[in-house]
Structures are given as structure tokens and as C-alpha cells.
Amino acid sequence: MKIHQLFIDNACTRNDEVDYIISKLNIEPQWVDNSQPVYDFINNDSDPILKAKKTLFLTKNRGAVIKECPGTSFYTCCDYTILHTGTFCTMDCSYCILQAYFHPPILQYFTGLETFGQNLEQIFTKNQIFRIGTGEYTDSLIWEKITLQPKFLVEQFATQNNSLLELKTKTTNIESLLDLDHNGKTIIAWSLNTPDVISSEEKGTASLKSRLEAAKRVEAKGYKLAFHFDPMVIYPGCEEQYQKVIHQIFKYVHPENIVWISIGSFRFMPRLKQVIEKRFIDSTICYGEFILGLDNKMRYFKPLRIKLYRAIIETIKEYDPNILVYFCMEDEEVWEKSFGFFPKRVGELGNLLDKSAVRHCGLNSLFL
Amino acid sequence: MMSEHLCKIDIGDIDLTDQRYQISFSNENIAFLGQSIRETGMIHPPMVRPLNNQYIIVSGFNRIKASIYNKKDTILVYTIKPDADEYQCLLKSITAISFKRQLSQAELIRSIKLLNKFLDEKQMADKSAAIFNMELNAIFIKDLLNIANLPEPALELIHKGNISFKTARRMQFFQQETIKSFLNIFSKIKASNNKQLEIIQYIEEISKRDAISMEVFFQNHEIQKIILNEKSEPLLKTKLIRENLYKLRFPTIFKTRQKVQRKINNLKLGNTIKFVPPENFESQNYSISFNAKNYIEFKANIKTLNNVLENQKLEEVFNQ
Numbered sequence: 001m002k003i004h005q006l007f008i009d010n011a012c013t014r015n016d017e018v019d020y021i022i023s024k025l026n027i028e029p030q031w032v033d034n035s036q037p038v039y040d041f042i043n044n045d046s047d048p049i050l051k052a053k054k055t056l057f058l059t060k061n062r063g064a065v066i067k068e069c070p071g072t073s074f075y076t077c078c079d080y081t082i083l084h085t086g087t088f089c090t091m092d093c094s095y096c097i098l099q100a101y102f103h104p105p106i107l108q109y110f111t112g113l114e115t116f117g118q119n120l121e122q123i124f125t126k127n128q129i130f131r132i133g134t135g136e137y138t139d140s141l142i143w144e145k146i147t148l149q150p151k152f153l154v155e156q157f158a159t160q161n162n163s164l165l166e167l168k169t170k171t172t173n174i175e176s177l178l179d180l181d182h183n184g185k186t187i188i189a190w191s192l193n194t195p196d197v198i199s200s201e202e203k204g205t206a207s208l209k210s211r212l213e214a215a216k217r218v219e220a221k222g223y224k225l226a227f228h229f230d231p232m233v234i235y236p237g238c239e240e241q242y243q244k245v246i247h248q249i250f251k252y253v254h255p256e257n258i259v260w261i262s263i264g265s266f267r268f269m270p271r272l273k274q275v276i277e278k279r280f281i282d283s284t285i286c287y288g289e290f291i292l293g294l295d296n297k298m299r300y301f302k303p304l305r306i307k308l309y310r311a312i313i314e315t316i317k318e319y320d321p322n323i324l325v326y327f328c329m330e331d332e333e334v335w336e337k338s339f340g341f342f343p344k345r346v347g348e349l350g351n352l353l354d355k356s357a358v359r360h361c362g363l364n365s366l367f368l
Numbered sequence: 369m370m371s372e373h374l375c376k377i378d379i380g381d382i383d384l385t386d387q388r389y390q391i392s393f394s395n396e397n398i399a400f401l402g403q404s405i406r407e408t409g410m411i412h413p414p415m416v417r418p419l420n421n422q423y424i425i426v427s428g429f430n431r432i433k434a435s436i437y438n439k440k441d442t443i444l445v446y447t448i449k450p451d452a453d454e455y456q457c458l459l460k461s462i463t464a465i466s467f468k469r470q471l472s473q474a475e476l477i478r479s480i481k482l483l484n485k486f487l488d489e490k491q492m493a494d495k496s497a498a499i500f501n502m503e504l505n506a507i508f509i510k511d512l513l514n515i516a517n518l519p520e521p522a523l524e525l526i527h528k529g530n531i532s533f534k535t536a537r538r539m540q541f542f543q544q545e546t547i548k549s550f551l552n553i554f555s556k557i558k559a560s561n562n563k564q565l566e567i568i569q570y571i572e573e574i575s576k577r578d579a580i581s582m583e584v585f586f587q588n589h590e591i592q593k594i595i596l597n598e599k600s601e602p603l604l605k606t607k608l609i610r611e612n613l614y615k616l617r618f619p620t621i622f623k624t625r626q627k628v629q630r631k632i633n634n635l636k637l638g639n640t641i642k643f644v645p646p647e648n649f650e651s652q653n654y655s656i657s658f659n660a661k662n663y664i665e666f667k668a669n670i671k672t673l674n675n676v677l678e679n680q681k682l683e684e685v686f687n688q
């Protein structure tokens with residue numbers, strides 16, 4: 001989605017970082033004292049969500065720059081750390097939770113590389129492994145072409161040995177990262193889906209082939225990789241389609257460079273359904289066999305989830321039984337029936353992921 | 369200033385076919401009203417308008433019918449001046465009801481549709497307190513107008529309670545043929561507002577999921593069979609339609625529930641012990657409970673449970 005309007009918070013310092021963005025976008029910015037004019041501009045449209053995707057607001061992060069991923073008590077969480085670099089996204093996936101998460105969503109990019117640097121510095125001095133991602137409230141690489149942020153982060157992480165940076169994306173925006181000295185501390189992760197789902201539900205994202213080609217290119221530059229099958233969508237023939245995607249992965253990249261693969265099926269806050277029905281009238285994604293989960297989100301009927309997971313896990317393990325595959329937000333029964341084990345202890349899943357991070361990215365194993 | 373005067377007229381001079389001002393719906397128990405008029409007299413005389421040597425009814429359709437039922441030749445009425453215009457007569461007709469009792473939803477919709485010939489939503493909203501004896505906003509009036517444009521017998525079904533206001537509002541977005549099919553279903557069943565909305569939602573979702581039009585869906589053999597069955601009661605039809613739709617909308621969940629229930633039944637726990645699987649099988653909380661009035665009953669239940677423990681089928685209940 002092309003940016004049509006640029007607002008800049010007066011709180012942002014006019015510096016190289018901001019000038020770089022303005023020059024790349026080539027849009028005359030509108031300087032504002034607060035977010036109200038941005039909200040007003042967006043809310044005036046018949047589809048504020050779509051309008052928000054074309055309206056960039058450069059601002060300061062006034063909240064926590066680094067925070068823990070919000071898990072739930074009912075489903076196992078992976079103890080991830082979020083680097084809060086911005087909100088919302090220029091792509092337009094029907095299922096995107098961000099549409100219903102913010103009221104209304106605003107496409108914010110947080111300026112202040114030095115702020116990120118200072119916050120990260122505190123993390124880097126701790127005797128603990130951190131897995132840090134920027135792709136929780138946005139896509140990690142949507143701004144790669146117009147900002148210095150991804151480059152800055154990769155270079156920051158390259159200087160230390162207790163944290164890895166995971167850049168999670170559905171784009172192929174990797175050019176500026178290719179020649180960086182990343183020191184193995186950044187993994188580039190792609191969210192993957194079947195070509196059916198990509199074409200019907202992931203508007204504006206790169207095709208499966210392009211994502212895998214991009215993965216191959218960064219792998220060639222020494223980056224480690226991760227893949228996220230989330231959200232998996234259940235539809236007739238989906239098992240075979242997902243298995244095909246897995247076969248594709250291993251045609252492009254080597255299993256030993258994959259730090260982890262996560263899997264999770266489509267789940268949504270009930271209020272997202274209305275948004276999807278209104279904005280994506282051809283989408284049938286909400287018409288699967290959903291039940292209300294223990295976390296008050298709609299989830300596929302458990303036996304259906306387990307059936308799909310088993311098929312996928314089996315296919316991945318055929319390529320390499322050592323690849324760490326894990327669930328994002330599933331419970332004991334699903335783990336047991338799909339993997340034959342459950343990381344029961346608090347922090348156990350996180351520890352498994354930390355170990356994989358240490359093994360693949362050369363983090364200090366003494367911090368495990 | 370318009371005024372009416374009270375006079376006695378021949379009932380035969382009233383054009384009963386002209387229903388242009390009819391707001392209320394036909395009273396099915398006209399005999400009761402007839403009896404009441406016989407006992408207490410005509411407390412509120414109907415209002416008529418002279419037109420082309422006849423009278424047309426402005427208000428009191430049911431009272432006039434009841435008088436005919438009572439085999440009366442004449443009736444005491446208020447007659448409106450012949451020069452009164454359509455809009456004034458319509459206002460008379462609405463306010464004659466709205467200031468006597470609250471208009472029903474169907475009456476309100478009918479009134480708004482008729483008034484829309486003279487006033488737009490905003491004007492109606494401005495005058496709503498004076499006309500309807502309640503404040504209405506323009507957005508709500510717009511909704512009512514949309515509902516008023518639903519095909520027949522939508523209004524009749526709203527009046528009878530077969531479709532709720534929310535259901536009618538939901539239906540306005542469908543094609544005419546689809547609306548008619550829904551009206552056909554709702555005319556044959558008796559469902560609460562939530563159940564009506566659920567029926568619409570399931571049919572819409574199944575059709576979208578299966579990439580068929582709702583019209584094609586309505587040909588579904590099972591659904592047709594239930595609707596066309598003259599012998600079954602509306603409540604039973606409602607139950608059967610909902611069950612069928614659930615089965616179509618959630619086939620795996622439906623089958624799993626049935627399978628597990630069969631397995632539980634096969635355990636032969638009797639009537640006193642309740643074995644309930646987790647709702648939707650998302651949690652792993654199976655519950656078992658029984659009531660016992662005395663020690664003997666308690667012991668008997670425990671014995672049954674012990675026997676079930678030996679039954680290999682018990683484990684199957686826990687594995688879907």
C-alpha cells in the first residue's frame with residue numbers, strides 16, 4: 001500500500017533519520033502537535049482502516065520501548081520480548097488482528113534510533129538470553145526501503161552475545177540487510193501460508209515464491225532463518241497445501257539454518273469477525289468450525305487443529321527431526337497429541353527456544 | 369384549522385376496501401371487540417373522511433368491522449371536513465393511536481412508510497414527539513423505512529412476532545428472492561430474536577463457505593422437508609431447523625458430539641449419573657455427577673461407576 005499522507009509529530013527531532021524518511025517518501029509532511037489530526041483524517045474516511053494503511057504518522061514511542069509479549073494463562077507462551085518500533089501495517093491481511101486491536105489503528109513509526117539503542121544497551125548487559133522481535137504490532141520490514149531502522153537494529157545486535165533479533169515479515173524487503181555485518185545475531189523470519197490463503201486473505205503481501213526466494217538470498221548472506229505458519233487456515237485440501245509449502249521451504253533453504261518454525265491456527269477476537277465481513281466481503285475465513293476458546297478468542301475445533309498440526313509436524317520432521325517446531329498459543333492436550341510432549345514447566349518452551357537461539361546464533365550458552 | 373363532527377352514518381356508505389390510512393393490523397378476535405362494544409357502547413367513535421359520495425376510514429378499522437360483526441346498519445363516527453388533505457388525515461390516523469397507546473413496531477413502520485410521502489427522515493425526526501408520542505432520531509427512522517420496504521408479508525410477520533425488528537433490519541441487505549425465502553421460513557416457525565438471527569447467520573455463512581447462493585441453499589432437501597411438514601408445530605420446526613443448520617455449519621463438531629454421546633450412552637450409567645464432556649472439547653474438563661437421597665443410592669451409584677471403570681469403552685470417551 002502506497003503512503004499518501006505523512007504526518008510528523010512535533011515531538012520528533014528533525015534529524016537524519018526523519019529527513020531520510022521524508023526524502024524517500026517524497027511527500028510534504030504535515031507537522032502536528034499530537035495524534036488528533038491523524039485520527040480525524042483517518043476517521044473521516046468510509047474505511048478508516050484502509051485509510052490508516054496509507055497514512056504514516058512519524059512519532060515518538062511514549063510507552064515502553066521493550067516489553068514482554070502478552071501471553072495467556074490457558075495456552076503456552078514462548079516468553080518473547082517485543083521491541084516496540086511502530087504499529088499497524090501497510091499490507092492488508094483479512095485476518096490481521098491489528099485491525100481490531102487499536103481504535104482506530106494508526107500506522108505509526110517510532111523515530112529515535114538512539115532511544116532504541118539506549119534501551120537495547122540495558123538488555124545487552126544482562127546475563128540472560130533474550131529473543132527480541134519487532135513484528136508483534138507491525139511487520140518488521142515494511143519500512144526497510146524508506147527508513148534506517150532495520151539496518152540500525154541489525155548492527156546493534158551484531159555487537160553483543162545475549163540477544164537475538166527476529167525480523168518477522170511477509171515482504172521481500174531485504175536489500176539493505178544483505179551486506180550488513182550481522183554477526184549471526186539477526187534471524188529473518190517469514191510468515192508463510194498456502195498460495196490459496198496468500199491470494200485470498202493476504203492482500204499486498206509477497207507471494208510464497210518471492211518470500212522463499214528472499215529467504216534463500218538472506219541465507220546466502222549468513223542470516224539464520226525462521227518460519228511462522230500462523231495463522232494456518234483450515235479449508236478443504238489444506239493439509240496437502242501446507243505440506244506442499246513445507247516441501248517448498250526445503251527446496252529453497254537448508255534445514256540447519258532454520259532456528260525455529262512456529263505453528264498456530266487462525267484465532268480471533270470475536271469482534272474481528274465484523275471487521276472482516278465488512279472489509280473483505282469475499283473472505284470465508286471466519287466460516288470455519290470455530291468455538292470460543294478459553295482465552296475468549298474464537299479457535300478452530302480442537303480435533304481439527306490437532307489433525308492439521310500432526311500432518312505439518314510430520315512433514316517438517318521428515319526433512320530434519322532436529323528443527324525446533326513449536327506452537328504459539330496451544331494447550332497441553334494439543335502439544336501432547338501433536339508432539340507427544342508438553343513443555344509443562346513455566347519457561348520451559350522459552351528455554352527450548354533459547355537453546356536453539358544459542359546453537360544457531362552463537363549466543364553465550366552460559367546465559368541459558 | 370381542521371375539525372370533525374360527530375354523526376351517525378350508514379355502515380353501507382363506508383368504502384371498506386380503501387385502506388390508505390390503515391396503521392393498525394386486523395384484529396383476529398373481532399368477536400371480542402364486537403362483544404365489548406355491545407356491552408359498553410362505542411367509547412371512541414371511528415373517524416371517517418367523506419370522499420366521492422362515500423366515506424373512507426381514517427381510524428377505527430377494527431371498530432367498524434366489529435360493528436358489522438354486530439350486524440349494525442349505522443355507526444356513530446367523527447367525520448372529517450371534505451377539504452382535509454391527505455397529510456392531515458394521515459396525521460389523524462396515526463395520532464389517534466399513538467396518543468391512546470404506544471404504537472407497536474409494525475404500526476410504527478407502517479406509519480413511517482405512509483408519512484414518507486410527505487416528510488423525509490429528518491422532518492419526521494423533528495416532529496416525532498408530536499406524531500408518534502415518542503422521540504425518534506433520523507437514523508432510526510431510516511432503518512424503519514428500509515424495513516418498510518421489505519416485501520410482504522414482512523410487516524405482518526413483525527406484527528405477529530415471527531420476525532423481530534433486528535431480524536428485519538438484518539434482512540434488508542439481502543436480495544428480494546432471498547428475503548422472501550427467509551420470510552417463508554419465519555412464517556412457519558416460532559423463534560426468539562436470537563434464534564432468528566442465528567438461523568440467518570448460519571444460512572449466510574454456509575452459503576458463503578460453500579460458494580453457493582442462499583437461494584440454492586434454500587433448496588436444501590432437509591430444510592424444505594421440515595418447513596413443508598404441515599403436521600409439525602412451529603416450535604418443533606424451529607428446533608429441527610436449528611439442529612439441521614448447526615449440523616451443516618459445524619459438521620465435525622456435530623459429529624464429534626454425537627459420537628461422544630453415543631459412547632457415553634454405551635457405558636450404561638443409568639439415569640442418575642451425569643457424565644458431561646467438556647464444552648466444545650476445548651478444555652479437558654470432563655465432569656461426572658450424581659444425586660443420592662440416601663446411603664443405598666450413593667452406594668449403587670458408586671457400584672455403577674466401578675463397573676464402568678472395567679469397561680474399555682470408557683477410555684474411548686476421552687479420545688476424540
Ligand code: SF4
Nearest residue numbers: 089091092093096139
Ligand atoms: S502482514 Fe501482519 S501486520 Fe501486516 S496486515 Fe498482515 S497480519 Fe497484519
